[in-house]
Amino acid sequence: MLTRSVKSAWHHVRYIPLWSALLSSRWRSFERRSHALGTAVGGIVRWFPIVRRRVDREVLRVYPDMARRERALLRREMGRNMGQTLFEIYHDAEFQTRLDRFAVSGPGLDALEKARAAGRGAIIVSGHFGQWEAIRAVLKARGMESGAVYKPQTNRHYQRRLLAGIEAGGKPILATGRVGTKALVRHLRDGGIISILLDEKYAEGVRIPFVGMPAMTSLSAAQLALKYDLPMVPAYGTRVGDGSRFEVAFEAAIPHTDAHTMTQAFNDSLSARIHADPAQWYWLLRRWDGA
Known part of the structure; x- marks a missing residue:
């Protein structure tokens, strides 16, 4: 006690x-x-x-x-x-009401629209870069509400505020782990969209170069995209100006090849963004520890 x-x-x-x-x-x-x-x-x-x-x-x-x-x-x-x-x-x-501050571009948005029209799900892959919630705000405004995968916080006060915030950005919000993975698969098979931040260390993953160095990386997003024939679209919400405006870019869907190659393509995409503007990325992730 x-x-x-x-x-x-x-x-x-x-x-x-x-x-x-x-x-x-x-x-x-x-x-x-x-x-x-x-x-x-x-x-x-x-x-x-x-x-x-x-x-x-x-x-x-x-x-x-x-x-x-x-x-x-x-x-x-x-x-x-x-x-x-x-x-x-x-x-x-409140953040989602400020869409006049978002500039949206990229061919990936068309890929998502086509998937929705066909009743298929889709996977958005991004990282702790800029403001990733801007991506889901853009999608929700276009009638393509995206769920998200998140890691629960150990501090119950942070957890309460964080969960309430990201739920406002779109549902379902799925915790990492076995139960969350099962719900994620159901959501995708039912034609839903899910957003995944793929730049955290994943101990059960594989070593794939990230910003020039091997990093333990999950292949799950690419594996799901291949298994259920879903588009896997890299997307980023980059801060511009004084930080209250955003360039939301939906890159072209990553071609379906194999999980390793597709995940490497995402790592290369995010690495290029980081090299172009290092201060937009969250350097506290301990991305390479033990890799």
Whole structure:
């Protein structure tokens, strides 16, 4: 009982900074609240020693010659993007009303429209880059509501807010694991769309190059696309300008070959986006640990 009490108290303590930041800015406009949280998180990521060292370690794996000042700026900008992304997910219903700030392009959107017209499902693959919820907002506005796969949070306060936010972006929201996988298959077979962030380390996966280095990667999205003859479309919501506008790009569906080749094609796609704008990617994923 004591252990549970201590754990619960620790959940409260860890949630207080975010709760305070959200509460203190609640009377401001959506953009000002988003920018305020972004600025706060950007400062933490740039200067807080533990976070600073962790980001630098990952960045130097990919960019070993990057100067200290350049890394500091990358941390700040990455943190700012993280803060804004978190705010927008927590307020996803309001975020989806701001479609005038989204510029949409890419042949993948036609592939999704054709799949819907044929009564077939589809798989969107993306990563922790820019604002990935912008992708589902665009789809929902076009009558193509997309579910999503997510990893439950250990902190119950974060979990409650996160789940409520992403549910506002589209359903079903499926937790990783056996039960979630079964529900995902049913959803796809019934003609549904699912969005998967494919850039997290997957211990049971295979080593596939990602941003130039081997990384343990799941083949599940490509395997499902092949098994059920579904389009697998890479899509990205890139922040532009002051971070409150987005370029939502639906790339061409990845040709059906084999799961390894298709997953490598996605890794190459996301890698190119990261190289073009490193601060848009979430460098805290520990993507290459143990790979």
